[in-house]
Amino acid sequence: MTGRDxxxxxxxxxxxxxxxxxxxxxxxxxxxxxxxxxxxGLFHLRLVAPRDGWPQEKAWRTASGADRLLxxxxxxxxxxxxxxxxxxVFATCPRPRHIIKPVLTARGAGVxxxxxxxxxxxxxxxFGPERAGLDNDDMAQAxxxxxxxxxxxxxxxxxxQAVMVMAYEWWSAADxxxxxxxMTNETQVATKGELENFLAHLVxxxxxxxxxxxxxxxxxxxxxxxxxxxxxxxxxxxxxxxxGIVTELAIGRRRRGRLERDDEA
Amino acid sequence: MTGRDxxxxxxxxxxxxxxxxxxxxxxxxxxxxxxxxxxxGLFHLRLVAPRDGWPQEKAWRTASGADRLLxxxxxxxxxxxxxxxxxxVFATCPRPRHIIKPVLTARGAGVxxxxxxxxxxxxxxxFGPERAGLDNDDMAQAxxxxxxxxxxxxxxxxxxQAVMVMAYEWWSAADxxxxxxxMTNETQVATKGELENFLAHLVxxxxxxxxxxxxxxxxxxxxxxxxxxxxxxxxxxxxxxxxGIVTELAIGRRRRGRLERDDEA
Numbered sequence: 082m083t084g085r086d087x088x089x090x091x092x093x094x095x096x097x098x099x100x101x102x103x104x105x106x107x108x109x110x111x112x113x114x115x116x117x118x119x120x121x122g123l124f125h126l127r128l129v130a131p132r133d134g135w136p137q138e139k140a141w142r143t144a145s146g147a148d149r150l151l152x153x154x155x156x157x158x159x160x161x162x163x164x165x166x167x168x169x170v171f172a173t174c175p176r177p178r179h180i181i182k183p184v185l186t187a188r189g190a191g192v193x194x195x196x197x198x199x200x201x202x203x204x205x206x207x208f209g210p211e212r213a214g215l216d217n218d219d220m221a222q223a224x225x226x227x228x229x230x231x232x233x234x235x236x237x238x239x240x241x242q243a244v245m246v247m248a249y250e251w252w253s254a255a256d257x258x259x260x261x262x263x264m265t266n267e268t269q270v271a272t273k274g275e276l277e278n279f280l281a282h283l284v285x286x287x288x289x290x291x292x293x294x295x296x297x298x299x300x301x302x303x304x305x306x307x308x309x310x311x312x313x314x315x316x317x318x319x320x321x322x323x324x325g326i327v328t329e330l331a332i333g334r335r336r337r338g339r340l341e342r343d344d345e346a
Numbered sequence: 347m348t349g350r351d352x353x354x355x356x357x358x359x360x361x362x363x364x365x366x367x368x369x370x371x372x373x374x375x376x377x378x379x380x381x382x383x384x385x386x387g388l389f390h391l392r393l394v395a396p397r398d399g400w401p402q403e404k405a406w407r408t409a410s411g412a413d414r415l416l417x418x419x420x421x422x423x424x425x426x427x428x429x430x431x432x433x434x435v436f437a438t439c440p441r442p443r444h445i446i447k448p449v450l451t452a453r454g455a456g457v458x459x460x461x462x463x464x465x466x467x468x469x470x471x472x473f474g475p476e477r478a479g480l481d482n483d484d485m486a487q488a489x490x491x492x493x494x495x496x497x498x499x500x501x502x503x504x505x506x507q508a509v510m511v512m513a514y515e516w517w518s519a520a521d522x523x524x525x526x527x528x529m530t531n532e533t534q535v536a537t538k539g540e541l542e543n544f545l546a547h548l549v550x551x552x553x554x555x556x557x558x559x560x561x562x563x564x565x566x567x568x569x570x571x572x573x574x575x576x577x578x579x580x581x582x583x584x585x586x587x588x589x590g591i592v593t594e595l596a597i598g599r600r601r602r603g604r605l606e607r608d609d610e611a
Contacts, residue, residue, distance in 0.1 A: 182528075183527065185526050188525060232517060235354050239378070239506075242381075246514050249452075260454025263447075
């Protein structure tokens with residue numbers, strides 16, 4: 082089973098960069114690269130002189146449903162052939178050599194690729210073979226090198242991981258999600274007035290049960306409770322739950338109080 | 347060979363978040379996660395109820411030298427046990443459910459983790475099992491969820507890829523590299539004056555060879571040549587090469603000119 086009739090319903094979205102795997106060795110890695118590309122919204126895959134030929138069934142197995150990318154992949158004898166119809170080429174390179182070339186971070190490359198593709202130009206990303214990486218002639222065909230900021234004490238980056246980071250940055254460069262948002266679903270963040278209602282309810286019950294009976298300390302204690310509740314964004318639903326908790330605890334206490342009095346009687 | 351005596355010389359650097367793999371199924375994935383962690387400068391690995399037990403030789407094979415992380419990994423029966431000594435816990439979750447919780451992007455989480463760890467607090471990152479992801483009880487133990495901005499049309503993210511993106515964002519959050527820099531090695535970007543010297547040399551030779559003989563068009567042609575050379579950052583070394591190219595082409599032309607005249611004579 083090559084899975085060529087299955088897989089996710091993927092198609093190119095807009096003008097997106099071509100991923101060019103240069104002399105890839107393992108078909109599993111090619112499949113894993115396709116999966117990572119699909120994760121990041123990339124579609125166009127080109128293979129330069131894959132070691133074991135193409136297609137390879139193993140690639141479909143690791144692509145996890147990104148079959149359409151593998152089906153559409155093209156094979157090229159040389160890097161020059163694979164980039165001939167492109168306008169811009171970036172080459173990923175963990176350890177740039179003694180050459181004169183712009184070096185981009187993965188993030189910088191993601192932003193520039195969006196800008197290039199947004200102008201209707203065709204862009205490509207070169208990834209070198211698993212062990213050796215791109216050679217000097219490969220890199221000489223690129224406009225710029227891309228070096229990921231990663232731990233220099235451990236540079237062994239899996240090929241599909243390298244594609245993942247770049248695909249992620251491509252997607253992120255156009256993603257408007259805020260760094261932090263409170264997911265509230267059908268409820269919403271409570272107003273200060275709604276929180277105040279709850280605090281009044283709570284303090285009432287704390288007065289009733291005697292928790293605040295030390296009058297000189299009372300204002301400070303109330304303030305500390307307020308500090309805690311003011312600190313996060315409480316939702317209306319959570320406030321209703323907290324009202325319920327306070328009410329039920331108070332009723333429970335009064336019931337117990339009655340029972341205790343009954344026992345004493 | 348488990349490779350337990352080998353591997354890269356990795357050790358924790360500063361206060362970094364703990365990666366907690368919850369009920370991981372495949373040992374290969376655990377090893378690949380360790381590799382991705384090492385790429386991003388993470389060290390502390392905890393396993394909650396790994397399906398096939400621990401240790402597993404396969405993990406060492408896919409860790410690609412991140413052996414130290416696997417050796418230092420601890421096994422825990424529950425998420426509660428694995429997070430008991432931590433102050434903040436983020437849970438990765440591709441499809442947040444109907445719960446009330448802050449949702450961070452991977453980038454937002456990287457920045458917040460740096461901030462939390464910088465205050466001396468201990469942080470953890472939960473990753474769910476390969477197929478099902480984290481369950482509702484797992485997520486209820488987290489301060490916030492982390493959702494990567496990725497292609498909603500293809501959500502099948504490999505576990506090690508998920509760890510890779512977060513490790514990359516952890517590293518990036520403290521990395522000062524500029525998005526684009528010109529790598530010039532031993533040379534440097536030429537000044538406008540140095541470029542002007544070259545352009546004067548070029549125009550001289552173009553006058554000599556007759557390329558600029560159309561006098562009304564000459565100023566525009568010179569300006570267009572200038573536009574091209576002013577566009578990129580040329581280095582001093584590249585200018586020397588260009589000077590050499592112009593000189594040699596001119597000498598070659600003059601030699602040919604002599605030969606042609608000799609032929610005519």
